[in-house]
Amino acid sequence: ASERMAARLLAVGYTAADVRVLVPAERPRDGNLAAVLRGSDATAAPILLLAHIDVVEARREDWARDPFTLVEEDGYFHARGAQDDKAQAAIWVDTLIRLKQEGYVPRRDIKIALTCGEETSDTFNGVSWLLETHRDALQAGFALNEGARGRLDAQGNRVALEIQAGEKIYQDYRLEITNPGGHSSRPVPDNAIYRLSAALTRLGAYTFPTEPNEAVRGYFTALAPTNPTHAADMRTLGAGASSATEAAAQRLSAADPAWNAVLRTTCVATMVDAGHAPNALPQRATANVNCRILPGHDPRVIRAELEQVLGDPAIAVTIAGHIDPTSPPPPLSPAIVEPIHRAAALIWPGVPVVPSMSPGATDGRFTNAAGIPTYGVTGLFADPDGGGVHGLNERIRVRSLLEGRDFLFTLVKDYGNAPNNP
Template sequence: MNFRLSLIVSAAMLAAAPQAIAQDRTAFEQQAREIYRNVVEIRSARGHEKVPEVVDYIVGELKAAGFAGEDIQITDYDATGEATQGLIVWYRAEGEPSEAPIVLLAHMDVVDALAEDWVRDPYKLTEEEGYFFGRGTADNKYGVTSLVATFIRLKEEGFVPTRDLVMVLSGDEETGMVSTRAQANYVHETIKPAFILNADAGGLSLGPDGEPLIYGVQGAEKTYATFELTVTNPGGHSSAPRKDNAIYELADALKNIQAYKFPVRSSELTRASLEAGGRQRLDKLGNAMRAFAADPTDENAIEILRDDPSTVGTIGTTCIATMLRGGHAENALPQSATATVNCRIFPGVGIEATEQTLKDVVANEDVKFKLISDLVESPESGLREDVLGALNAALEERGVDVPVVPHMSSGGTDGMHYRNLGYDTYGVGGSAAKSNDTYAHGLNERLPVDSFYDGLDHFHVMLKELAGPDE
């Protein structure tokens, strides 16, 4: 109740919101909820080919609100064997735009959910116990809803942006990112935005009592890279063992990787994030987070952060064995052995340098390396003053007074493809959640109802700040 109440009674809001506007807002909230319900209830997961239904529905809503057909582009994609679509919608400036466009991202697909495993039907929007339940209520149908509803709201208010606003919705973010890659290239060649805002990351963190603690902006993602390490051998009969053995050699290589610690890395962004995270907890780990933020050479702090799964990835690259196969018969010497090693590479280090480090660590030329994931390097986006200002204005409108803290995530949103092309990309979603509300990809995904309604103002304020006439 607390921060919704503080929003309602905030003196600034009362002064700015006479009764008539309050009624409009209610109508808008109902409209947004209806959009949310419709998109959540379409099973746009792999194997169902229903992203086009989401596109069709959204396009209908946008056209009804006055968006011209020529400003709506639907593209078909063959996403690793199945059909999906991407949607790009222009909210155009009138006359000569003041600045380069802003691109806004969200994704329309979801990770599939099986009704028999859930307490409620995952493809029905259910409001219960102060939450909206359903697949995509958080990841990322909420992002889609907040962008679409905000475009409609601004249009209905007669808002004319001073620069083009371009909404780019992808259709296979959770699987192959075929649509994402194609859209990112299109944006790069044709739209050339000033920067990118992603509704699929970032948001308010709430404490156990529901009080907002910090607003996290996703400003960086680690680079995802997977290698296969293979040792081959002539093999032979197991009754006559050779000195060299593919399984033993591979095991030695993996033990070397296990023992190796990648150099400690930090950036302004990761230090700010550790400092803010550390302030929220008063235990040994929290103290180490703050100590590292103050002095990234503090050996004691490094040791503690390295030992904790929640922080080890924030202070450098990690590479870890995830799969193993080898040999072909119980009485034959192995002719080959292969391990899969997954790396999360700190921004700026690079895939090639990481591969070289692993080769040096393994120190055996018989171990052959093969990169099996796509190459997507994702440099860090330094926080821009204008984006920070717009975020602070949005939080103020919501009656929330908390620090805005950039953070790095482990990798995997549409944003990394845009950073890869050189665009500053910020995860600035409007939702608010406690750490135990995070059910993305999992069972019984949910979003607090208050967070849904409060977050609707989020992009509305931000876009007016970033693309509205100077007041």
């Protein structure tokens, strides 16, 4: 895919020096495309347009259509990756092609990086690899990435366009308790399954403190006019710290799991395993606890908090897998936000622009931690069910793709001409 898109760019006049396919020697199938449209001012910080071209797995027999053949039907494009993230990758390449064909020369360099490994970051991640080996391909004043979408209601009406500023950190923890065991005909009070179950029950009853950041406060402020039921609490939360803020946050958390997810760190048991025989007392019980940690918090600190909540020193809590880099959310400065408002007003007059924080993880966690403020801006509106992302029958509305194309093209030109560095 990266080689085909590189060929498209070369065909419209980009030079080989400005279009590179960068491939790890040990992973020849994981090619990453890096390209640049040169600007007129070498002192202006570049903009990076980021997307991933790998997709999650799909089983052909489970889908209504072949997931690996793009089909246009009933006003939708159907395929694995139609939403996540090939639509945005295609738009970035299309944007560079259109800009070159127009003869447009921006003030700042406009870079794109289309990478592999976003969906399988535990084994390889293209952005992380590029930062280590080809930092120049990604170095920028700021980046636009996936992570937030426009929201449609059940009738297909546009509700809001979201801007992602920050994302939660994905981290798994392994819980393990061991026991001498014995014959099941002679049970004893000290049972590994019971002790682990009791600890998980304590975890289930625990809630981490609410910590609304700038993006979350802005999200609730912008959402308040559209939600009369919770408008007062949303405005209270959006206004910042006060004696009423915590109570408002608790009511909003209880009203919607999605709101709870952006207000606090969450940890939940997702897998358990115990015992070795049906007629033996368990010698070991384990569980996986998946945490989505607010940006800027250290997973090692969360591990210590889990140990306190579980309340059983016999349960070993270890970090499973690697620890991703952590960083505070990027600032929502006027230089970033105002061009988004202008472009949105041209394409979708009257649709509110809403800041948000993603409860999931994207490649932005690597670029943010590397000092490149990264924002989720797609201009792609999704159905209420999310369009089948990571699930069956993934799709995107044709109208959404074409409008998102125009929105991002307008936005990139605005950023490209900006007189100051954001």
